[in-house]
Amino acid sequence: MAKLSFKTLTGKTLRLDENDEIHRGGEGRILSIAENPNLVAKIYHDQISPISEEQFQFLTKLDKNLFVTPQDLLLDTKTKKICGFTMEYIGKDFFPLSSLFIKSFCQRTQMNEIVKQKIAESLIAVVKIAHENKMVIGDFNQYNILVNAQGEIKCIDIDSYQTPQHQHSGILLDDIRDYFYGGKVCENSDFFALSILIFSIFTYVHPFKGIHKIYKQLSERMIMRLPIFANSPDMIVPKCYEPLNNADLQQQFSRFYLQGHRFLLSLEKQIIPTTQKIATTILPQKDLIINEIMKQEKIQNIYFLQNIGYIETDKNFVVYKIFGKGNFSVLETFSKSEFSKIYLSAKNILLRKENKLFHYKSKTEIVELTNFIFPNEFLENVYNDILMVLGDGIMSWIYLNDVINKSIQNKRFDVFVRGFQHCGSILQNAGGVLRIFYPTGNDLASVKVALNVKQLYQQNHLGAVQYIENNEIHHRYFRLRGLQFELANFEINSMKNFGFSMTKDNEGFIFEPSDNNLKILRSLDFATVSELECSIISEHSVVQHSAAGIWVWENDAVYLLNKK
Numbered sequence: 001m002a003k004l005s006f007k008t009l010t011g012k013t014l015r016l017d018e019n020d021e022i023h024r025g026g027e028g029r030i031l032s033i034a035e036n037p038n039l040v041a042k043i044y045h046d047q048i049s050p051i052s053e054e055q056f057q058f059l060t061k062l063d064k065n066l067f068v069t070p071q072d073l074l075l076d077t078k079t080k081k082i083c084g085f086t087m088e089y090i091g092k093d094f095f096p097l098s099s100l101f102i103k104s105f106c107q108r109t110q111m112n113e114i115v116k117q118k119i120a121e122s123l124i125a126v127v128k129i130a131h132e133n134k135m136v137i138g139d140f141n142q143y144n145i146l147v148n149a150q151g152e153i154k155c156i157d158i159d160s161y162q163t164p165q166h167q168h169s170g171i172l173l174d175d176i177r178d179y180f181y182g183g184k185v186c187e188n189s190d191f192f193a194l195s196i197l198i199f200s201i202f203t204y205v206h207p208f209k210g211i212h213k214i215y216k217q218l219s220e221r222m223i224m225r226l227p228i229f230a231n232s233p234d235m236i237v238p239k240c241y242e243p244l245n246n247a248d249l250q251q252q253f254s255r256f257y258l259q260g261h262r263f264l265l266s267l268e269k270q271i272i273p274t275t276q277k278i279a280t281t282i283l284p285q286k287d288l289i290i291n292e293i294m295k296q297e298k299i300q301n302i303y304f305l306q307n308i309g310y311i312e313t314d315k316n317f318v319v320y321k322i323f324g325k326g327n328f329s330v331l332e333t334f335s336k337s338e339f340s341k342i343y344l345s346a347k348n349i350l351l352r353k354e355n356k357l358f359h360y361k362s363k364t365e366i367v368e369l370t371n372f373i374f375p376n377e378f379l380e381n382v383y384n385d386i387l388m389v390l391g392d393g394i395m396s397w398i399y400l401n402d403v404i405n406k407s408i409q410n411k412r413f414d415v416f417v418r419g420f421q422h423c424g425s426i427l428q429n430a431g432g433v434l435r436i437f438y439p440t441g442n443d444l445a446s447v448k449v450a451l452n453v454k455q456l457y458q459q460n461h462l463g464a465v466q467y468i469e470n471n472e473i474h475h476r477y478f479r480l481r482g483l484q485f486e487l488a489n490f491e492i493n494s495m496k497n498f499g500f501s502m503t504k505d506n507e508g509f510i511f512e513p514s515d516n517n518l519k520i521l522r523s524l525d526f527a528t529v530s531e532l533e534c535s536i537i538s539e540h541s542v543v544q545h546s547a548a549g550i551w552v553w554e555n556d557a558v559y560l561l562n563k564k
Contacts, residue, residue: 004031004043006074006083009053014074014086016041022418024432025452027160028084032418041074042159043084050082054165059158061133064088066126067155090146090154092379092422097153098142098454101200103240103540104497104553108300109149110314113202113271118151120198121267126155127194128264131187136162138185140193141173142200143454143468174472175206179219180260188262195256195265202249202271203228204240204540207257211236227257239515239538246271287532288518288561291326294318295557302553304544308344309551311558317342319349322548326562332363345385345400350408359403371407372398379417381426383439384460388426390417397444424495425456425463436463438480447485459500462510462523466495477510477526488526499545511550513541518550518561534561 004016020032028044044050051059056070070085099105100116123145130137139160146154162168168185176193177183199207205228208221213234215221228237229250244250248269255261298314308331310319317339321331334342334351341352349360355374359367375391382388387398395415402409419429428435428446434453435446438461454473455466461480465487466473475495477488492512499511500523509529510521515538520530534552537543542553549562 005077006041007077007080008072008074008086010072013077014041014072016043018431020416020418021429021431023421023429025157027157029432032089032416033086038089039071039086040089041084041086043074051085051159052165053082055159055163056085058133058135058163058165059161062135062158063129066122066129066153067158069158085159088154090156092377094146094148094152094154096143096423096454097145097147097197097201100147101142101204101206102495103204103555104542107298110300111149115149115151116201117267117271119147119153120201120271122151122153123194123197124265124267126153127190130161130190134164136168136185136187137190137193138162138168138170139172139176140190140197141176142197143173145197171471173468174218177219178262179222180225181262191262191264192256195253198249198265199253202244203242205238207253210238210241222257225258225260227253229253230258240540244271285532285534287564288534289326289564290534290536291560293551293558293560297556299553299556299558302542302544302551302558303344304546304551305344305346306547307346308349309544309546310342310344311553312342319344320548322546324547326549326560328548328560332360343382343387343400347385347401348403350400350403357398357408359408367406369403369406369408372396372410379420379422379426381422381437383437383444383458386439386444388437388444390415390420390426393417395420423453423455425458427453427456436480436485445480445483447480447483449485455495457495457497459498459510460502461506462500464492464496464498477521479523490526494539496539497542499543499550501545511543511545513537513543513552514539518543532563 002018004018006014008014016031021029022032022040023030027048028042031041031043033039033041056073059069062069068087068090070087072086073082074084076083100111144155144157146156170185176196178189178192196207207227208218210228212221212226215224215226226232228241246269252265294311299311300314301312303310307322310317315336317334319331320328322328339351339353343350351358351360357369357372359369361367378389378391380387380389385401387400389396389398393414395413397411399409421427426437434449436449437444437446451467453465453467457464463478464475465478466475475492479486496512500508502508508523510523512519512521516533516535518532518534518537519528522529536554536559537552538554544551549560552559552561
């Protein structure tokens with residue numbers, strides 16, 4: 001790929017390499033700057049009108065703790081036309097605000113109400129600062145805001161903001177468009193978008209989602225003032241919805257969605273977490289036997305293979321050995337004060353402590369593996385028996401089954417690590433082409449994805465994808481076959497943390513969580529072959545399959561399901 005050269009306003013020459021592309025969107029591409037790793041460059045596509053010098057000067061006034069502001073304009077070396085600008089590089093510890101709309105993610109990453117309140121207060125400050133500076137944000141959506149585990153936020157794509165010198169394009173994500181007032185972009189539309197984001201953070205659901213039997217479109221619900229908390233007999237409310245326990249904030253949302261008022265939200269009162277968990281009543285099931293495996297624990301993850309698996313809590317990894325249907329026992333419990341991560345394969349249990357990898361052989365023998373060290377900063381993902389680790393310019397494939405004495409088999413490849421991101425699974429941007437990976441037996445294969453991907457969930461060669469098309473959020477199943485990415489011909493209502501049981505020829509059955517229902521789909525064509533009533537399940541449940549049965553993580557409990 002070509003080398004690029006630009007001039008700054010001060011006459012300095014900046015050289016970029018097209019191989020160092022981090023991300024590509026509708027307006028341009030983001031390139032790493034080799035001479036200053038703390039900065040990146042946004043280079044506009046040829047057909048896109050770039051930022052003006054007046055707009056640039058206006059945006060630099062914003063608070064750099066909250067906004068990723070332009071730092072230096074980049075000019076064509078010959079024509080002196082503006083081609084882009086430099087800005088702060090936001091590291092891999094930041095993730096999209098949309099992640100907080102998923103209950104299991106918040107439990108896994110300990111994003112509690114205290115952290116969420118800090119984020120919400122910062123979002124309010126962002127809107128206040130923008131309006132005080134005579135700006136309108138416009139597309140104030142969950143993908144244009146990055147957050148970290150400490151509750152810090154960074155607003156990106158701010159060159160689209162409306163200023164006295166720059167009119168907003170009017171292009172918005174449908175989820176935050178204020179249809180009650182015709183969808184126009186103004187200060188009031190920012191107030192509305194802010195309310196949508198904060199409501200979704202605390203309740204795990206968009207205020208106009210769920211199902212209404214008469215008004216089925218998001219826009220209709222907004223216009224008819226039918227939020228999820230409206231007293232409508234025709235409303236089906238998702239089980240994942242957690243009503244607010246802050247009366248003052250709930251009253252503000254009622255003014256927004258029931259009365260049509262628009263104003264800057266305030267959080268004068270603390271959002272207090274619910275200390276008493278509502279117990280899940282296990283009702284007699286028509287077709288299922290349900291065993292409660294763990295409850296009243298701060299569960300953060302579950303992961304199961306056919307004959308082994310673990311439940312992760314805030315304190316321990318509890319490993320289970322599986323013998324057959326409904327037959328299992330606790331093999332070992334590892335304290336998180338000693339090991340920070342566990343990796344399971346068909347043959348081995350591996351553990352990470354700091355940057356070292358260990359092989360568990362027995363209760364009395366845990367051996368350090370000396371031929372692999374984790375980088376200080378890295379991304380990782382497990383694909384069946386292969387662990388992918390990305391850091392320090394290297395992609396490593398760690399073969400979890402293949403341990404000999406103090407060594408583990410691995411392969412290493414030189415890569416541009418900043419071109420990778422973890423959005424539920426690993427996604428690589430290579431020259432504007434997105435690729436995802438999947439196991440092909442002894443190795444991993446990569447497949448092109450021609451979608452604006454926001455989130456992935458994978459099991460083997462199957463997955464669910466969240467993507468944006470025509471300013472709308474879509475969810476579909478997909479399968480990877482050879483070098484082909486094949487989308488299902490129907491949409492699903494949300495991302496699904498499904499379980500998968502493989503039979504033969506890489507086919508099998510998907511176990512999809514839905515409210516009070518477990519759907520069984522054929523992986524070959526995603527056709528529904530059966531549905532089982534199950535009172536403990538919601539669409540946010542995490543489902544895994546093993547020889548013991550179907551494991552379900554819902555709230556602070558884990559269950560094992562089997563057919564009668």
